[in-house]
Amino acid sequence: MAEIQTILVCGAGTMGSGIAQLSAVSGYRTILFDLDSAILTRAEQQISTQLQKLEEKGVISKETNKAASERIQFTTDLNLCKADLAIEAIIENVTIKKDLFHKLAELNGKETIYASNTSSISINSLVEGFMYPAQFAGMHFFNPAPVMKLVEIIQGAQTDPNIIAVLVGVAKQMKKIPVRCSDAPGFIVNRVARHFYLEAMYMVENRHLNIEQADAIMEAAGFKMGPFKLMDLIGLDINYSVSNIVWEALQKPKRLTPSSLQKEKVDAGDLGKKTRKGFYNYL
Ligand SMILES: NC(=O)c1ccc[n+]([C@@H]2O[C@H](COP(=O)([O-])OP(=O)(O)OC[C@H]3O[C@@H](n4cnc5c(N)ncnc54)[C@H](O)[C@@H]3O)[C@@H](O)[C@H]2O)c1
Known part of the structure; x- marks a missing residue:
C-alpha cells in the first residue's frame, strides 16, 4: 500500500488552509498551493495564529507547533507541487478542477493519489478524461477542517479500492472519522x-x-x-x-x-x- 509522506493541498481558501494545517500537525510534509499570493499570505498568517491558539490551549505542544510550521511550504508555483497525495480544494467548478488535475497528473505521474474535496461534484464526472482514474477519489472534509471530525471518502466507479484504504488511513492519522460513501449527488451530508x-x-x-x-x-x-x-x-x-x-x-x-x-x-x-x-x- 502506498505510503504517504508528502501531501499537496491545492487552494488556500477556507478549506485548503484548514486541511494544510491539519496535514502538517498530523506529521505530513505539506505543500499549500494557490494561484493568489495574497490568499496564500493570509492562509500562512491564519495557520500560524491557529497553531499558536492550539498551543496556548494545551492541545498541541510547543514542539508540535514548531514542527508543524516547519513542515508547511506555501507556493504559487505549480512546478513545486509534487506529492504522494494531492488534495484539491479550489473553486467548485468542474472545468477548473479538471484542468488543475490534468496539470498535477502531468507533473506527478501514476503513483500519486489524487483526491478532490468537492462538496457536490460527482467524482465520476471529475475523472472523465483523467490519466489515472484508478488513483482518483473524493476526500471531503468539513468546515472548519481542523475541528470537524467527519471526512467522507468517496469511491468513484474506477477508483482502486486500495486507494480508498490509503485515504481512510490518512484520515485516521489526522484523527478524523472517515466514512466511505458512494458517488451519489451531494454524497451524504450535503444531500441531507x-x-x-x-x-x-x-x-x-x-x-x-x-x-x-x-x-x-x-x-x-x-x-x-x-x-x-x-x-x-x-x-x-x-x-x-x-x-x-x-x-x-x-x-x-x-x-x-x-x-x-x-x-x-x-x-x-x-x-x-x-x-x-x-x-x-x-x-
Ligand atoms: N466552504 C466549505 O464549508 C466547504 C466544505 C467542504 C468542502 N468544500 C469544498 O472545498 C473546495 C474549496 O472551497 P472553499 O470554501 O475553501 O473555497 P474558497 O473560495 O475559500 O477558496 C478557493 C481557493 O482556490 C483558489 N483557486 C481557484 N482556482 C485555483 C487554481 N486553478 N489553482 C489553485 N488555486 C485556485 C482561490 O484563489 C481560492 O483561494 C470547493 O470544492 C468546496 O465545494 C467547501
Whole structure:
C-alpha cells in the first residue's frame, strides 16, 4: 500500500488552509498551493495564529507547533507541487478542477493519489478524461477542517479500492472519522443538509420569520449553528453552487430548488464571513 509522506493541498481558501494545517500537525510534509499570493499570505498568517491558539490551549505542544510550521511550504508555483497525495480544494467548478488535475497528473505521474474535496461534484464526472482514474477519489472534509471530525471518502466507479484504504488511513492519522460513501449527488451530508438551508431560506423569503429568529430557534433546538450563520461560514457562493449541482443531478426536484435569496447575495458579492458580509455583517 502506498505510503504517504508528502501531501499537496491545492487552494488556500477556507478549506485548503484548514486541511494544510491539519496535514502538517498530523506529521505530513505539506505543500499549500494557490494561484493568489495574497490568499496564500493570509492562509500562512491564519495557520500560524491557529497553531499558536492550539498551543496556548494545551492541545498541541510547543514542539508540535514548531514542527508543524516547519513542515508547511506555501507556493504559487505549480512546478513545486509534487506529492504522494494531492488534495484539491479550489473553486467548485468542474472545468477548473479538471484542468488543475490534468496539470498535477502531468507533473506527478501514476503513483500519486489524487483526491478532490468537492462538496457536490460527482467524482465520476471529475475523472472523465483523467490519466489515472484508478488513483482518483473524493476526500471531503468539513468546515472548519481542523475541528470537524467527519471526512467522507468517496469511491468513484474506477477508483482502486486500495486507494480508498490509503485515504481512510490518512484520515485516521489526522484523527478524523472517515466514512466511505458512494458517488451519489451531494454524497451524504450535503444531500441531507440541503433541507436545513433551503427550508430556512424559503421561510425567510415567505416572511414567516427572519434570519436571526431562524438561527436562534435552530440553536435552541440543539444545532451548534443556525442555518444562516452556517451558510456565512461555509461561503454563500460555495453553498449556492452545491445547491445547484445537487438539484441538477437529481433532475431538478421542486423541493430542492435553489433559493433566490441566496442568489441575490452571491450576485452582490456578499459571500459570508470571507467577504465580511453575507446574511450577517462581520466587521
Ligand atoms: N466552504 C466549505 O464549508 C466547504 C466544505 C467542504 C468542502 N468544500 C469544498 O472545498 C473546495 C474549496 O472551497 P472553499 O470554501 O475553501 O473555497 P474558497 O473560495 O475559500 O477558496 C478557493 C481557493 O482556490 C483558489 N483557486 C481557484 N482556482 C485555483 C487554481 N486553478 N489553482 C489553485 N488555486 C485556485 C482561490 O484563489 C481560492 O483561494 C470547493 O470544492 C468546496 O465545494 C467547501
